[in-house]
Amino acid sequence: xxxxxxxxxxxxxxxxxxxxxxxxxxxxxxxxxxxxxxxxxxxxxxxxxxxxxxxxxxxxxxxxxxxxxxxxxxxxxxxxxxxxxxxxxxxxxxx
Amino acid sequence: xxxxxxxxxxxxxxxxxxxxxxxxxxxxxxxxxxxxxxxxxxxxxxxxxxxxxxxxxxxxxxxxxxxxxxxxxxxxxxxxxxxxxxxxxxxxxxxxxxxxxxxxxxxxxxxxxxxxxxxxxxxxxxxxxxxxxxxxxxxxxxxxxxxxxxxxxxxxxxxxxxxxxxxxxxxxxxxxxxxxxxxxxxxxxxxxxxxxxxxxxxxxxxxxxxxxxxxxxxxxxxxxxxxxxxxxxxxxxxxxxxxxxxxxxxxxxxxxxxxxxxxxxxxxxxxxxxxxxxxxxxxxxxxxxxxxxxxxxxxxxxxxxxxxxxxxxxxxxxxxxxxxxxxxxxxxxxxxxxxxxxxxxxxxxxxxxxxxxxxxxxxxxxxxxxxxxxxxxxxxxxxxxxxxxxxxxxxxxxxxxxxxxxxxxxxxxxxxxxxxxxxxxxxxxxxxxxxxxxxxxxxxxxxxxxxxxxxxxxxxxxxxxxxxxxxxxxxxxxxxxxxxxxxxxxxxxxxx
Numbered sequence: 001x002x003x004x005x006x007x008x009x010x011x012x013x014x015x016x017x018x019x020x021x022x023x024x025x026x027x028x029x030x031x032x033x034x035x036x037x038x039x040x041x042x043x044x045x046x047x048x049x050x051x052x053x054x055x056x057x058x059x060x061x062x063x064x065x066x067x068x069x070x071x072x073x074x075x076x077x078x079x080x081x082x083x084x085x086x087x088x089x090x091x092x093x094x095x
Numbered sequence: 096x097x098x099x100x101x102x103x104x105x106x107x108x109x110x111x112x113x114x115x116x117x118x119x120x121x122x123x124x125x126x127x128x129x130x131x132x133x134x135x136x137x138x139x140x141x142x143x144x145x146x147x148x149x150x151x152x153x154x155x156x157x158x159x160x161x162x163x164x165x166x167x168x169x170x171x172x173x174x175x176x177x178x179x180x181x182x183x184x185x186x187x188x189x190x191x192x193x194x195x196x197x198x199x200x201x202x203x204x205x206x207x208x209x210x211x212x213x214x215x216x217x218x219x220x221x222x223x224x225x226x227x228x229x230x231x232x233x234x235x236x237x238x239x240x241x242x243x244x245x246x247x248x249x250x251x252x253x254x255x256x257x258x259x260x261x262x263x264x265x266x267x268x269x270x271x272x273x274x275x276x277x278x279x280x281x282x283x284x285x286x287x288x289x290x291x292x293x294x295x296x297x298x299x300x301x302x303x304x305x306x307x308x309x310x311x312x313x314x315x316x317x318x319x320x321x322x323x324x325x326x327x328x329x330x331x332x333x334x335x336x337x338x339x340x341x342x343x344x345x346x347x348x349x350x351x352x353x354x355x356x357x358x359x360x361x362x363x364x365x366x367x368x369x370x371x372x373x374x375x376x377x378x379x380x381x382x383x384x385x386x387x388x389x390x391x392x393x394x395x396x397x398x399x400x401x402x403x404x405x406x407x408x409x410x411x412x413x414x415x416x417x418x419x420x421x422x423x424x425x426x427x428x429x430x431x432x433x434x435x436x437x438x439x440x441x442x443x444x445x446x447x448x449x450x451x452x453x454x455x456x457x458x459x460x461x462x463x464x465x466x467x468x469x470x471x472x473x474x475x476x477x478x479x480x481x482x483x484x485x486x487x488x489x490x491x492x493x494x495x496x497x498x499x500x501x502x503x504x505x506x507x508x509x510x511x512x513x514x515x516x517x518x519x520x521x522x523x524x525x526x527x528x529x530x531x532x533x534x535x536x537x538x539x540x541x542x543x544x545x546x547x548x549x550x551x552x553x554x555x556x557x558x559x560x561x562x563x564x565x566x567x568x569x570x571x572x573x574x575x576x577x578x579x580x581x582x583x584x585x586x587x588x589x590x591x
Contacts, residue, residue, distance in 0.1 A: 018447035030460060031464065034460075034522060040405060052482045056295075079430035080429055080430065082433065
């Protein structure tokens with residue numbers, strides 16, 4: 001499978017990483033090198049093998065569905081690039 | 096004791112000296128802080144915390160005096176920048192976490208703190224732990240204290256825990272924390288002549304450790320000796336309800352298990368780890384290590400791990416896939432860097448510009464590869480296939496352990512430390528560094544790198560031992576026997 005420039009642009013968009021048009025051909029080439037390496041996996045017979053989810057065969061622990069933490073808005077906002085009036089602030093989303 | 100003698104101490108020796116009153120934690124800490132200040136050329140410590148260190152050292156001295164202090168009490172250590180440390184910069188060597196000061200402490204660094212360990216500062220690493228040479232860091236390279244023969248070319252300390260490895264090898268601290276997703280503790284340990292333990296997946300809590308690939312990430316100690324790995328490892332491990340994959344198992348006293356007796360243990364030598372083009376020196380190191388364990392009374396058995404070849408390609412699907420998901424949180428909203436926006440830019444432009452400017456090239460590459468393999472139409476062909484291959488790799492190990500193998504001996508790295516600044520235009524070449532270590536992460540097993548020899552240019556080389564799940568104690572004991580037989584005592588000549 002080969003990645004063309006349009007696919008590279010689509011992947012960058014999906015990943016929300018801005019890539020300048022001039023940089024797309026080199027990016028596509030890097031993807032192809034890595035995917036070429038990954039394609040060795042096609043040689044492996046995986047018939048009947050379940051995809052591994054967790055390396056340790058243990059069920060996820062459960063706990064009571066109760067609040068265990070909270071009431072610290074200052075701490076939550078303390079690292080925000082832009083916080084106002086107790087909220088995270090972002091550019092206008094809705095026209 | 097002179098300051099340099101103090102920084103050269105092992106954890107075990109420092110612990111004993113502290114209890115005998117031969118040295119104080121304040122003296123140890125001051126000695127390390129001056130060693131750190133004289134070693135900026137190594138690029139190991141990227142955020143120094145001398146005030147915190149002195150406060151903790153004083154508290155540790157009081158605690159030791161009062162009696163019944165834990166083993167790590169008063170021991171000066173470095174913390175990899177991947178661990179969130181309360182009020183102290185924790186940016187995973189990335190621009191995107193510039194200025195981030197966590198309001199909380201990771202469980203692992205918190206356990207060390209509670210045990211009385213003294214944090215000297217934060218250590219350099221590859222950005223988001225993605226790299227094998229510490230060259231993807233926003234802070235610049237960490238440098239290996241070792242040099243080739245008479246050459247003054249700067250060598251990599253390995254990665255991603257390059258700063259940790261450099262700091263421990265150069266005696267800037269007594270030990271350091273590392274993390275290992277595909278070899279990031281063991282490869283740098285081998286490149287710098289120190290010991291690096293990656294515990295069984297689930298032993299160390301991942302809570303508060305900046306996530307790279309959650310099903311593979313595991314913290315562990317990087318130390319001067321196997322005994323120190325036993326002591327510090329025990330302090331770092333343990334169940335944590337805040338990490339749903341943390342194992343609810345008791346952590347034994349590993350140090351008490353170090354007898355050096357490996358008589359009757361069965362050591363497997365996997366034929367698939369004999370790679371084409373492997374340097375003779377690695378081959379020799381491996382057979383010498385095998386002979387040492389045989390001499391110590393272990394039984395050596397040839398084994399096969401048939402899917403080894405597919406571990407790296409499977410890893411380079413699974414790790415980027417998980418990274419693309421984990422790193423989605425860096426959006427310029429809640430913490431870290433936000434790009435300057437132009438007139439009319441909306442929220443999408445904010446995300447795209449922030450991530451383009453905040454992530455380095457290798458991180459972007461992996462996030463985008465991960466996005467691709469998870470995207471509609473490719474999920475089965477890449478991601479699910481890789482997870483199936485992962486199951487087969489784990490099964491290979493289960494089979495040999497069920498057949499009576501106690502531990503597996505392999506080289507830790509395919510070469511000695513290489514020069515910084517080599518051509519990295521082909522990312523796949525760099526990925527090959529993890530060829531011997533990555534299988535262990537995929538199978539969730541414990542692995543340890545032990546320095547056992549030198550190459551002809553005078554650089555350290557290490558071997559890796561792989562153990563059964565949750566059997567770190569037995570693995571450490573086998574590593575201890577290997578360490579004693581190898582008698583590796585060399586230190587880098589100081590040039591910095």
